[in-house]
Amino acid sequence: MNALPKATTLPARQTSAAHLLAACLSATTLALGCGATSSSSYSTGSSTGTPNAYTAYYKTMAFGSTVTASFPSTCEMTLTTSGKPNYTPNPYYLAPAGTGQTPVAYTAVTNTALAVISYASVIAPSLKGSSTTINICPVQASSTTATSLGAIGYLISGTAMFNPFEMDASTPAVADNASYTFTDGTGTLQTAYFLDQCNSHSNGSTWHAHGNPNCVTSQVDTAVGPSHIIGIALDGFPIYGGRDINGNIVNVSQLDACNGITSATPEFPSGAYHYVLPIGVTTKYASINCYSGTVSSTTMAQARKLACNMKTMFAMIESQQQTRQKAKHAMADMTMPDGTVMRAGSM
Numbered sequence: 001m002n003a004l005p006k007a008t009t010l011p012a013r014q015t016s017a018a019h020l021l022a023a024c025l026s027a028t029t030l031a032l033g034c035g036a037t038s039s040s041s042y043s044t045g046s047s048t049g050t051p052n053a054y055t056a057y058y059k060t061m062a063f064g065s066t067v068t069a070s071f072p073s074t075c076e077m078t079l080t081t082s083g084k085p086n087y088t089p090n091p092y093y094l095a096p097a098g099t100g101q102t103p104v105a106y107t108a109v110t111n112t113a114l115a116v117i118s119y120a121s122v123i124a125p126s127l128k129g130s131s132t133t134i135n136i137c138p139v140q141a142s143s144t145t146a147t148s149l150g151a152i153g154y155l156i157s158g159t160a161m162f163n164p165f166e167m168d169a170s171t172p173a174v175a176d177n178a179s180y181t182f183t184d185g186t187g188t189l190q191t192a193y194f195l196d197q198c199n200s201h202s203n204g205s206t207w208h209a210h211g212n213p214n215c216v217t218s219q220v221d222t223a224v225g226p227s228h229i230i231g232i233a234l235d236g237f238p239i240y241g242g243r244d245i246n247g248n249i250v251n252v253s254q255l256d257a258c259n260g261i262t263s264a265t266p267e268f269p270s271g272a273y274h275y276v277l278p279i280g281v282t283t284k285y286a287s288i289n290c291y292s293g294t295v296s297s298t299t300m301a302q303a304r305k306l307a308c309n310m311k312t313m314f315a316m317i318e319s320q321q322q323t324r325q326k327a328k329h330a331m332a333d334m335t336m337p338d339g340t341v342m343r344a345g346s347m
Contacts, residue, residue: 012287052138078131093201117192140273162208164211172282174211175209
């Protein structure tokens with residue numbers, strides 16, 4: 001097992017400049033847009049294999065209300081998700097600022113300009129579900145396969161797990177964070193994050209995590225007890241939070257290059273290979289860098305369609321801005337007493 005560098009924690013940078021907040025919070029605020037815009041369905045093509053301890057456990061595994069599991073064959077599990085988390089995200093988030101928006105914060109590493117968006121009115125309506133078939137008879141391969149941008153697995157919360165990197169494929173998302181604290185229209189103090197306290201956000205179509213998501217681990221773990229399974233990677237191996245069977249925090253140096261380890265867990269007391277999402281890590285080891293098992297080329301290609309890229313993101317932002325401007329003008333149309341409709345553009 002190779003020893004990896006110890007991780008350090010980089011706090012999110014806060015920016016408090018007051019920049020036309022009312023405009024940022026209005027109905028014209030834009031969604032964070034990138035990745036796929038419709039639901040996807042794909043199969044690993046791995047209907048054969050030898051059932052093992054993983055297979056037996058997965059068939060009894062409990063999932064949240066936003067995901068359902070079915071078993072088309074002995075070694076296949078199909079997860080169908082709504083794309084939305086089964087917990088309540090923050091009211092506001094930060095997204096790349098579109099044309100005409102005044103940035104309120106910048107990400108810590110890539111210096112991306114960000115504006116405030118509403119989860120309920122902008123993000124939630126854009127989230128799309130997916131149907132994914134995973135091989136549940138996994139075995140470790142003779143060599144590893146690098147993960148890519150996009151989904152690398154799915155969590156019990158019904159949301160995707162992404163690898164550690166953001167849009168440039170080299171900067172750890174949890175290190176490229178930002179936050180902005182403000183008072184909303186009701187007088188309530190709010191803090192909007194690019195990547196929230198659960199290491200999660202939206203890419204315009206899929207809610208996903210880039211690191212240890214305590215909004216998910218808290219559903220099955222106690223504060224100091226052992227970690228339980230919180231998801232399954234695309235190669236079929238389970239994903240855990242950052243504590244060992246005794247409740248001790250797992251150090252990155254204990255893990256292999258893929259963030260994997262063979263050790264006892266509550267579900268596999270005799271020991272089993274599994275992935276770990278370390279607690280408080282903001283380096284490239286915050287999430288899974290490679291697969292120790294096998295993932296089909298079809299699955300890899302489909303998963304990449306959920307990835308973020310800046311070109312697609314800004315194209316979608318511009319499109320949404322135009323759509324919202326048209327809707328705003330349409331709402332300004334007036335019907336006169338004689339039944340004549342006065343169009344906004346003609347008044």
